[in-house]
Amino acid sequence: MTDSVKQSDSATPSGLPLHTYWLPIPPATSVPRFTMSRVVPDTAVEAEACANCGKEGNDDSVKLKNCTACFLVKYCSVDCQKAHRKKHKKACKERVAELKDEKLYGQGHERPLEDFCPICTLPIALPMESNSGFMVCCTTKVCAGCGLAAHKRGMLGKCPFCRTPSRDIMKSTLAMVQKRMKANDPQAFRFLASTHYFGTYGSAKDVPRAIELWREAAKLGSLEAHLMLGDQYMRGEAVAKDEAKAVEYWEVAAMQGHVESRHNLGIYESNNRNNERAVRHLMISAKMGYKESLDTIKEMFADGHALKQQYAEALAGYQIAVEETKSPDRDEYRQGNFKKSVY
């Protein structure tokens, strides 16, 4: 919240420096506006006393310290905090959950950088794997439209982004990946993990190794690796089943805009009959252009677990997101029979 306020103070919609854009525009009205900020001092004062003994804080002897979990109350001493613990526990826990939810549902509404095609700079339509190709040479995901455009320009048998010949890519896929791994490229770890998971590209099928590599990729910031690890913990086949851990992986990725992780959180909540939480997640992923989320909301609406209004809102948002992924080249790809041969 404070971040966005700060931003609007210093930046302008057009990106022009403040003095050329912002200042010459007169205020919309000359009537002084009374905003919510006027009430802040009152609530702030209210909290300036120890929640246990009521002692007010001052500059010298009484220094009040926040409950670092909820920031709702202050204490003059560790003893007062201990004495108050029983009384405060419930409110504290509730507020901590509330703060977590604010972040969980408030962040990650935009697609992450790794979801954008580096050539046309548009977000890649979902699901990504059917609308883009992963280039091991430069570890980028190039959209099908740009693949087709390169093909039409006569750039045959080359990576549309870095122009490495496909022949070389085929011959030394794993060597290229290993080179990128030395540079700590999360996409390279993620890719090698999947080759071990499926036993493709000359890698031995080795699920524990895949999990190890996903862990490295996740540490380096790959959101897709978070998705896969969450999936592993939820299924509990190659690792001990741990739903809390699975949810944690998906939450971290979802808060950074990873759509499938967000969708999975919605499904998880729905499976646990937490319909309200399920819809909150699914609305976000549907509005980011994920059809499965939209379809799930539709089903939930049919079963009486979501409101008609929620479905309508999800549908409208979904359509806007899908429009944003369209381009003439991509449309042509979708209509034609080019499929994977364009890369």
Ligand SMILES: [Zn+2]
């Ligand atoms: Zn006290």
Ligand SMILES: [Zn+2]
């Ligand atoms: Zn607290």
Ligand SMILES: [Zn+2]
């Ligand atoms: Zn593109």
Ligand SMILES: [Zn+2]
């Ligand atoms: Zn390339």
